[in-house]
Amino acid sequence: MKTSIARNHHFISQAEQRLNAIDATVKPRNQRIYNFEILQRESPRIRKIKSAGVKIESNLARMDLYALKVLEGAEQYNLEVAFQKYENDCSRITRTLLKNLKASKPESLKSELLRLYVLKLVNTIRNPYTIKRTLEMFRELRGVLPGSETLQADFISFDCASRPQVAKICSEFGVSEDEYVSWLKVIFLLIMQPLGEGLNLIESLIKNLIENTNVIKNFLIYRYDEGLEGRGVLLCDRMIDQRPLVGTQMQMFNLDATAFMVVILVDVKNQDFVSLTPEDASLDFRQGNLIHVDYAENNLEALKNFNQHCVWLANANVFCASENPFGVDVEMQIPVEESLQNRFGSNLSSVDNEAANSGL
Template sequence: MVYLSETKNQHFISQAELRLNSINPEANQENQRIYSFEIIDREKFSYELSSDRGNRIDSSLSIYDLFSFDVVGKRLRLNFESVFTKYEGRIRTDTESLLSKVAKSDSDIKEEILNLFVAKFLNFVRNPYSVDKVLNTFSALRNFKPAQESLKSNFDKLLVGNRPQQEYLCAQLGITHNQYVTWLGSLFMLLSEFREG
């Protein structure tokens, strides 16, 4: 797995999925927008629309260097973008295929359902507002580290990497430094392929 990337603006809900829900799906990608809402009161499920025009998808549901576990320089960083892209690449085709099959009453939808389930699962584990839930759900992962040398060296970089964004992110998300690093480590273990296939 390749972890080296130049991507700084990192989405925790894939742009592919956001584009499927855009308010202007026929527009060029750089102009596509999506409605977003501000939470007023979580307990009362109170919210309001952020903007009548919607927000640009390329800057929605993303945070700079959220998944960067070692910022190497101004441009390069180690993060999970290439791993996410692997799973996100099929969202549009699987969604369109599923909708087409359902419209035709075709029941051969196992592959699409499985792929979309994985994409939704990925949304859950990489949502920075669900760090506590992820750490509780996968608490056993706190005790594991990869044994394969190629994965082990990247995991070690995750543990001690240069993360100038960490202080800001933890304050914004209301999590501790330990929770942040443990969450990144859990993502690493959940997303790594430990054997071929």
């Protein structure tokens, strides 16, 4: 495993955030995104935090979040390098997919969609807001060691490694040290251990899902013209993943400032909204590698539903390239002076006067 000097670890990659930049034409280090705090979820209401937005290079990141072992000096063993191939692919594939949607039939873009789906799911397991959920999803990996001797030696060495960030991370995300370290190990096992066909474990699991002959797979892509007023598409600080009915899973993903994707998976034999006879239950429904793809433009009801789900399910914040995300109420930002006045009352004026009189 290679050492790294990267310490500012993004849990929503910069690549994904830059697809939602306020101005994507400026230099990457200057790109910003609007950050909104959630004021109310049921009747979605949000408020912009900074008028100019926040810098993407420092947004949705924590110092040393993925550090497995901190070494002397500036180096550490972390998962950043392993994430990079997914991050680089995310921008490229998203742009290719959206560029070709109008010129091609959606069904012809299945390979891009499936790769993008893998990338989005990798983002899910790396999100610290879902540490406990990830551990539950992959509870079978508890106590498992990598098959590779080299990786196994690295993996075992993490048990007694120096990780100064532990207390701060655990406090912020509400997990124990054991849960945090177990989460890092689960990610390691999912993306670092090579398996057959050039795939790692997470890619193999998704491949098995796609090839499952009894799971119906629907991909719906919604896109909005850049000139459409108030069409802001939100970016959530964690993935939208729901199970509205038995045997049914619905996932939603931001693609960029103009588009989002909905994935609906239906396990035909385990769903309960359509009754199956014993004869039907014994059938092979032949859904292996069969992907249903739909594409729609400027469907504002779908955008409203997506943005409201983002506000409902986000941890604390949502993000956007637009100041006016569609379908949610945006409260006026309180000017700094007014905010301070509300907080400190009349004492603020007396403090200002004293400072002025003293020459400060």
